[in-house]
Amino acid sequence: MLHFIQKCSRASSKMLKYPFTVGLGVSRKIDILSLKTSLQQNSSPLFPRLWFFSSFPVCMSKTQCYHTSPCCFKKKQKQAILPARPPSTITxxxxxxxxxxxxxxxxxxxxxxxxxxxxxxxxxxxxxxxxxxxxxxxxxxxxxxxxxxxxxxxxxxxxxxxxxxxxxxxxxxxxxxxxxxxxxxxxxxxxxxxxxxxxxxxxxxxxxxxxxxxxxxxxxxxxxxxxxxxxxxxxxxxxxxxxxxxxxxxx
Structure with missing residues (x-):
C-alpha cells in the first residue's frame, strides 16, 4: 500500500514539471497540488499511529462509561436500597x-x-x-x-x-x-x-x-x-x- 502511494506521489511530481495549457493547466495544477498534499498526508507513516493513539482514549472512555454506568450503578443502587436484615426474635x-x-x-x-x-x-x-x-x-x-x-x-x-x-x-x-x-x-x-x-x-x-x-x-x-x-x-x-x-x- 505504501509502495502504491509513493508511486502516485512521484507521478504527481512529474506532472507538476510539465503543465499542459495555461488555463487548463492552472486548474489541473491546483487539482494536482491538492491531490499531492492529500496523498502526502495519507502516506505519512506517522498518521495511522497518531490517529490510533488519539482515538484510543476516546474509545476507552466510552467503553468505561458503558461498563460502569448501567451495570455498576444498578448494583450500587440495589445495595443502597436493600436494608440490613434484622436479627431474629429468639436471639x-x-x-x-x-x-x-x-x-x-x-x-x-x-x-x-x-x-x-x-x-x-x-x-x-x-x-x-x-x-x-x-x-x-x-x-x-x-x-x-x-x-x-x-x-x-x-x-x-x-x-x-x-x-x-x-x-x-x-x-x-x-x-x-x-x-x-x-x-x-x-x-x-x-x-x-x-x-x-x-x-x-x-x-x-x-x-x-x-x-x-x-x-x-x-x-x-x-x-x-x-x-x-x-x-x-x-x-x-x-x-x-x-x-x-x-x-x-x-x-
Missing part, C-alpha cells in the same frame, strides 16, 4: 433479665413433668394430665393479665383502648372454657393449645409492643407447652390408663 433470649429468665424456665416444669413421668412409666395417668391442663389454663389467664397490666402505665406504647383490653381478656375466655369441659380432657387440652397459639399470634402480629426479650421468652414457653401437650395426647392413645381418676371423671 434476644440471652438479653432477658435474669429473674424473668429463671422464673420462666422454672415455670416450664409443670408443662414438662407430667408427660415425662408418663413416658418413663409407659402409662397414662389422668390426674397428671389434668394438672397439666389446669396449669396451661392458668397460664393463659396470666398472659391476659400481663397484657392488661402492660397498658396501664402512662408512657406505655400500648394504650388502654378496646383493642388492647379486649385482646387481654381473650386468653381468659379460653382458660374458662377449658375448665368448663374438663370432663373431656383431650378437648380441654386442645382448647388450651388453641388459646396459647392465638395469644402468641395477637402479641406478635396484632399488638407488637412487647420488648424483644419478652417475645423471645413467649416463643420458648409456648413451644415447650405445645409439645408437652402433644406428647400427653399421644401417651393417652399409646399407653394404658393407670392410677387414680382425675377430679370429676365419670366412672
Amino acid at each position: 434476644y433470649l440471652p438479653n432477658s433479665p435474669k429473674p424473668a429468665l429463671y422464673i420462666s424456665l422454672a415455670g416450664l416444669i409443670p408443662f414438662v413433668a407430667p408427660p415425662l413421668v408418663m413416658v418413663i412409666t409407659k402409662t397414662y395417668i389422668p390426674i397428671l394430665a389434668f394438672t397439666q391442663m389446669a396449669y396451661g389454663a392458668s397460664f393463659l389467664s396470666f398472659l391476659g393479665g400481663v397484657r392488661w397490666g402492660f397498658t396501664l402505665p402512662e408512657n406505655s406504647p400500648a394504650k388502654p383502648d378496646f383493642l388492647n383490653l379486649a385482646n387481654s381478656t381473650a386468653p381468659v375466655l379460653f382458660s374458662w372454657y377449658a375448665f368448663l369441659i374438663c370432663e373431656r380432657l383431650s378437648e380441654a387440652i386442645v382448647m388450651v393449645i388453641i388459646g396459647l397459639g392465638i395469644a402468641l399470634h395477637v402479641e406478635f402480629f396484632l399488638l407488637p409492643h412487647y420488648p424483644n426479650w419478652f417475645k423471645a421468652l413467649r416463643i420458648v414457653v409456648t413451644l415447650v407447652a405445645f409439645f408437652s401437650f402433644i406428647i400427653t395426647l399421644l401417651v393417652k392413645d399409646a399407653y394404658p390408663e393407670k392410677g387414680p381418676k382425675r377430679p370429676g371423671q365419670v366412672e
